[in-house]
Amino acid sequence: MDSLFISDLHLCEQRPATTRALLRFLATRTRGGDALYILGDLFDAWLGDEDDSPLARTVLDALGERSRAGVQVFLMPGNRDVLLGERFARRAGASLLPDPCCRQVGDRRVLLAHGDALCSADLGYQRYRRWIRRPATRRLLLALPLALRRRIAAALRRHSREHTPMKPAPLLDVVPATVEEALIEYGVDLLIHGHTHRPAQHAHRNGSRLVLGDWDGAEARYVCWSAGSEPLLHAFPIAP
Numbered sequence: 001m002d003s004l005f006i007s008d009l010h011l012c013e014q015r016p017a018t019t020r021a022l023l024r025f026l027a028t029r030t031r032g033g034d035a036l037y038i039l040g041d042l043f044d045a046w047l048g049d050e051d052d053s054p055l056a057r058t059v060l061d062a063l064g065e066r067s068r069a070g071v072q073v074f075l076m077p078g079n080r081d082v083l084l085g086e087r088f089a090r091r092a093g094a095s096l097l098p099d100p101c102c103r104q105v106g107d108r109r110v111l112l113a114h115g116d117a118l119c120s121a122d123l124g125y126q127r128y129r130r131w132i133r134r135p136a137t138r139r140l141l142l143a144l145p146l147a148l149r150r151r152i153a154a155a156l157r158r159h160s161r162e163h164t165p166m167k168p169a170p171l172l173d174v175v176p177a178t179v180e181e182a183l184i185e186y187g188v189d190l191l192i193h194g195h196t197h198r199p200a201q202h203a204h205r206n207g208s209r210l211v212l213g214d215w216d217g218a219e220a221r222y223v224c225w226s227a228g229s230e231p232l233l234h235a236f237p238i239a240p
Helices: 016-029 054-068 086-092 123-132 135-143 146-166 176-186
Strands: 002-006 035-039 072-076 094-096 101-105 108-113 190-193 200-204 207-211 219-226 232-237
Touching: 016 054, 016 219, 016 232, 035 108, 035 190, 054 072, 054 086, 072 086, 086 094, 108 176, 123 135, 135 146, 176 190, 176 200, 176 207
Parallel strands: 002 035, 035 072, 072 094, 108 190, 190 207
Antiparallel strands: 002 219, 101 108, 200 207, 219 232
16 A cells, blocks of 8 residues: 655646646545545645635545545645644545654654745744744634635735745755754654655755655656655646
């Protein structure tokens, strides 16, 4: 059986090809007994588990079907879907994971993360991250009317589109020292994460790191870890 790791699909109504790719991925790459780890940013924006949009229902139905077929589904909220909660996870037949967390995969422990906390050189973003992930902030946002949450999310996305290209490249990637500190803290020698949209395998002084790809463009990059083998990056076409 396989353990599959994906992230950064950024599903939204404006990109139906990505949603179709996810449905094909679930149908062709998962089978009973597999484990599917979604490491953040499943949605481009998630405004609360009461979302009953056609997109939300499609994703819930697809994940729920695979869960009922015996696939173990694990969900980790990312920076774009930080409000993803237990209600959504239950409806999808999934388990919600904290960021970061350690999991036992076969006979090896691995550290899983969305990856944005590893971009520690971007001090402004890290301040925002701490604020948005506070329980009090979550409660405040979820108490707002859904329409207002939509306007806030749209404003945040505009801000990101306008300001992210202006940041120096090093701010948009993880800091190796932060990775190495995390590996020591959790007592593991392998980290799998997303967020940076730079799929690759990296060697560190005390372990290694696998970076997942986003689902924008011609293909997605995901990790497949088969029993008795090493975890490897694979490509999956967005268009059939």
